[in-house]
Amino acid sequence: MATESVKYVSPETKSKTLLDIFRRPDQHATGIVDWLTTIDHKKIGLLYGLVALCSLIFGGIQALLIRSQLWGPNMEILSQREYNQMFTMHGTIMVFLVIMPLSAAFFNFIMPLQIGARDVAFPRMNALSLWCFVAGAIILNMSWFFTGGAPAIGWFAYSPLTDTGFEEVTRDMGPDFWVFGIQVLGLASLLASFNFIATIINMRAPGMTLMRMPVFCWMTLVVSFLIILAFPAITIALVELMFDRNYGTNFYDFLEGGKPHLWQHLFWIFGHPEVYILILPAMGIVSEVIPTFSRKPLFGYGLVIFSGAIIGFMGFAVWSHHMFTTGMGIVATSAFSMLTMLIAIPTGVKIFNWIGTMWGGKIRFDTPMLFALGFITMFMVGGFTGIMHSSVPVDMQQQDTYFVVAHFHYVLIGGALFGLFCGFYFWLPKMTGKMLNEKMGKVVFTLMFIGFNTTFFPMHYLGMIGQPRRTHSYNAGHGFEQWNQIATIGAFILGTGILIGVIQFMRSFRDKSLKPAGKNPWDARSLEWTLSSPVKEYNFARTPIIKARDQAWENNYGPRDLHSEKEPLDHHGVHMPDHSWYPLFTAIGFLVLVIGMLFHSSVGAEGEIIRNYTVAIIGGIIAITGMIMWSLEGPGGYHLFPEEDDE
């Protein structure tokens, strides 16, 4: 046995642990307690992935209901309001509960391994962001069960449709759940982002300079900065909306002199960087996969990173292209149109560089590579339609039609989701220690690729012949029927593909018949592939000293002086922190706080509003207590003494 563990108890922690309400779980925790109290970045990553994949199925079912409703003219599978709820929740879930957390899953699991770190900088904060994310998901989906049901305001929630004066169900609570749900999800994203930035800046292994860092880590860094700069805008917007709805302020109430335009600006100052928050992680993944399967380093590494950063930077300067038809005047419209065209250039650069990477390589077509190629082609189509409506006169026709629906699904499914599936097929062997079934992977890819194009390509045409978005029904006689039917068939094929893929991912953790992966099954290039699969809980037995950009590749094929080394033994072993209940405890506090806020007001017998904040205050106290206890409990932990090469 290679490892022995020694309980590590420092004197000051011992006295403070007396304050514990729960016995603090240590390395012997198993089962559900282990998962609920874990602060291991790998387990947290897997939990993110699990919740996100379940949400993907849920959001996908909503998409299929939407598609079924649009099968023919005047279908009555869903009522108007149900349909509006479906597209609102579909959008919100897919953005906030699927693509973002799937990216976070990879950030969590892979990034520390790629930079040679023991864990992220703040492991308990990492757990808090996970549980806040779960709390946000719960709040958002609680809306189905209360007055008015799920919100029917669109994922963009344009004011004044969210104003209580225009609600279609009396005391409709859907928008409130939406507001608080997004706030809590934003909190989760912010916590995670600060954590990732601190990790990447501070915790790189010796020799891992920024310009030796894998592109995926670079994209993690860029996306984290985007999140901490973009989420304050939506936070302000949501707080103002909350006050408008609950306390009679008039930020957006035009009858009182408020400005609905303000909401749109604040929403899209967040919303457009959000698009890059969704796509850049996938670009990072693809930038890892293509060099691996071409057996060549990334072409123009510096330029790829620079263009990623530039995309992130310029992402804050193009938000108004979502508002070309809101009457901003000639000057603003022209400026945003030109800036939007400009942003196509760094995006194009990435595609050139991926092709440059493959040029002269030895290209293998394993499932991750297929998804990466699917990503490039589909993202290209999405990018080209993006160029089309960067031209304002063209957008005057295409805005709010199915053309736009096609465009952003090409970017977000053909782009982001294909990229993330690519990541699953690429890194799951590292996570589970077992290779996925290659044949099954190719079936999933084929189904998804065909289904996706069958669904969304006809939508370009549908938009051009005049079908507007967000309409629950259409009349016969517009020529919409055939293409909608094709799209619906495609959606079911796509759904089947995704479902098989998700089942395959989940089964691979348990399936014993799968081939063991070994350390580096793909002959990949970055540092995580020098570790065993699955990765040991302590990641690196000794901190590696990095000598080159593609360290795993150089270790195998490079000259001797580029082989990585290891820090000398110092006999302290690897310090492992103890589990902690407090992240979960604090997140539950936030959940209670939000529930208290959601139900704080009721209508009295005389029609007056009675406000009762008891539950909210209790929630706040729980959250604050959690944070105090967490500060007092100290790192705790124990030491492991793995053998030098047991990693």
Next chain:
Amino acid sequence: MIRILRLLQNIPAFLGLMVLPWLLGSCSNINHKQSTLDPKGIVAQNQYDIFMLSIWITIFLFCAVGGCLLFVLWKYRVKGEDDAKEIPPQTHGNPKIETSLILFSSLILVILAIPTLQGIVLFNRVPDPNDTEMLKKLKLERSAVEDAITVNVTGKRFFWVFEYPEYGIVTANELVFPASKAVRLNLRTTDVIHSFWLPKLAGKMDLMPGQENFIWFVADQEKLLFQTDKEGHKTPATIAEAMPAVHDGSLREAVFKDRSFFDEFDPVGGLFYGQCAEFCGNSHAYMQFRAMAQTDADFDEWVHRFQSLQAKEKPEQYNSEKAYKAGDTVLLKDSSLGEKAHREWQAAVDVDKGQAPEVGNEAWKKKNQDDYEMGRNHFQTSLCTQCHAVNSTGLGAIGPNLTLFGLRTSLAAGWMQNDRKNLTEWLRDSDKIKFGNLMWNHEVVKNYQPTEEEKDKGVVQHPVRELKNDPKKIEQLVTYLLGQN
């Protein structure tokens, strides 16, 4: 087993044979009702031209980059197991290639950027009549922009108000405009955000609360002069055939003669379809409208009819102290129509004082049939007039203006054909057709006496809900409304 496999092999061929012609067939016609690929006005044409330019640019880029990708994938694929183990040269990039690709893509964007900027100016401003060069470029007559008409468009949940400030008239859901003139649209809303989208003429522009937006269009008359048969084949047509007059009902007749409401192609070229394009609530999908091009003479006549109806004084109560001239109309209580009901009488000849209108008095004749009169009375007693204006501009009214309602082709904001059957259905249960419509759901109706049942429940219903149990009343209302022609 083998047989099944062979059958399976035939599936692609089967799909190819069956599906492809079906797809191509439906693609061959792009002049659908709301097609942006079939522009009929100068602004929409400009938008279409830039769209086609962007299509060609992106097709070129897609072929170039995609072709390159395919070539690389084919040429550098792994051939056999030994090949897979080989290590290709580890090159890291080529700054020259990268820089030149960036420059090249910037150049391509400039090609798109210039017409984009020109287009932005075009749809934001009606060209100056003195800018002859511009007018020549756009192939516009000077008079078209000089005599441009103005329409104030107000979006409401879930219908459209069209006000013509220069003529002092108001209509709803069907925009009538002269084909030879530019039309300026001032866009406003009184509730949430809507978006005015008229694909074949103007593109779209949002109606923002607390703000007035602007868009304009002018039809390209030459492109309107055609007829379409049921399969969508176009044939040239005269002006009268392509743009039948609205004011005498010939458009309505032409559209409904041998077509159903749900046919893909209308016989006339001058009828356009539009729709609200910004999500505005439950019945967003049902917020549609139409626009009808007219010759100058027909448009003037249409305006004249509206003006005479909306400006004229309403008939007075019959006054026995007064003499009347032939043609005068008066109101007189008529209990045969119902309690508190009035009937319109028209003087056939000059009438002296004290000659009250009644049956048997040759000097007066009933202006309308009984059903119409009863419908009119219901219209007033059911408090419809609180929201709907008939024969007045009723600016600020909550519901659509119903002046000359019988000339309209569509009902419920473009959703159904305007005929007896649909109107009956609409009045019977409009919430079923257009869920969330404010006629059914609006609780604020003044002077409405709630029934005992409603008082018990504490819920005040809109009086229109009571019509459900009174088919006779509905029939009379329908007669009255469709009689507005």
